[in-house]
Amino acid sequence: MTNYKSRTTGMRSRNNGARPRPGVASRELQEARRRKRQREVMRNRIIFGTCLLAFALLLIFIIVKLIGLALNAGKSSDTSTLTFAADGKVVFEEVTDFDTDTYSKSELKSYTNDLIKSFNDTYGSKAISLDKLRVKGDKAYLKTTYKDADCYSAFTSxxxxxxxxxxxxxxxxxxxxxxxxxxxxxxxxxxxxxxxxxxxxxxxxxxxxxxxxxxxxxxxxxxxxxxxxxxxxxxxxxxxxxxxxxxxxxxxxxxxx
Structure with a gap:
């Protein structure tokens, strides 16, 4: 007599060994964790955005300062000005009439450099320096720096x-x-x-x-x-x-x- 063994298919029943469906408490816990992760992500985004904004403002501030310094560095006085610097130096910005019929810009620069060189040869090296010479229309602008007030007095009388x-x-x-x-x-x-x-x-x-x-x-x-x-x-x-x-x-x- 043939004995038949019970057979089962290789497929497990959907209900056999299935995990229990999560209850209300479990779903609430998962939802709480999800909200917490969202808050952390949002907080990190806010912190990152704030840092970016602060960096951008700092960068703008630095750029504005640099532009201001560049503009001031290139700015020339429109009237003859004598400036006593904190380090004792004297800066003379001279604005004078310029007649191209009398001499050219190159002649003015050559004449000025010769005067300064002659003075420096006797008074001391680098006593006077020519910082800028510019001619615009009928006006000439010269900027010279003297090592101190005595030097300026000796040169100009x-x-x-x-x-x-x-x-x-x-x-x-x-x-x-x-x-x-x-x-x-x-x-x-x-x-x-x-x-x-x-x-x-x-x-x-x-x-x-x-x-x-x-x-x-x-x-x-x-x-x-x-x-x-x-x-x-x-x-x-x-x-x-x-x-x-x-x-x-x-x-x-x-x-x-």
Whole structure:
């Protein structure tokens, strides 16, 4: 008698060994995990976006600063200006009439370089440097740098000084003149000042020509003369009668920045 063994197919029943369907609690847990992952992704995106924005703003700030520096570096004064730098150097920007019928730009440059070379050969190497020479229309612009006020004075023959008040007194300069104080961006009426008391902690620039002057600090007092306060560190010296050949000795008392 033949015995028949029960056979099963190679396929498992869908219900045999099947995992139980997840309950409500399990589905809630999965949903909570999904929401948590979404929040983390969103947070990371926000952080990344904020970093990108900060970097972009910093980059824009740097670019604007560089453009400003480049523009200022190439900017030329439109009037003759004497600038006393904080390191003691003196920068002279000269704006003068230029007549092409008298000489050319190349002749002007050659003449200027010869003057500077001749002076440097006797006064000292690199005492004066020619920084820029430009001709536009009937105007010539020259920018020269002098190693100090004494060098500028020796080259131009204009009395020029820049040091502390104490050093100026020791050098023989007389402060027994009327001074106008600067207050509220204006020059007040000139009066007698006790220089030893008022100027002891200040520096002084002394100029004897009709020119715009910039000092490396805030101007506190100016000796009585025909001057105009342009900015906190700048004045223009001129003559009331328009006589450009006449000059006054002007004392500019300033605090260092």
């Amino acid at each position: 204009y009395t020029t000084y820049n040091a502390s008040y104490t050093d100026a007194v020791e050098a023989g300069y007389d402060f027994g003149v009327l001074f106008s104080q600067v207050a509220d961006d204006k020059l007040l009426e000139a009066g007698v000042i006790n220089a030893d008391t008022e100027f002891a902690d200040y520096n002084v620039a002394i100029v004897n020509e009709n020119i715009t002057v910039t000092v490396p600090g805030d101007i506190a007092y100016v000796s009585n003369a025909d001057v105009e306060l342009i900015d906190s560190d700048t004045i223009t010296i001129s003559q009331a009668d328009g006589n450009s050949d006449a000059t006054d000795m002007v004392y500019i008392i300033y605090s260092t920045k």
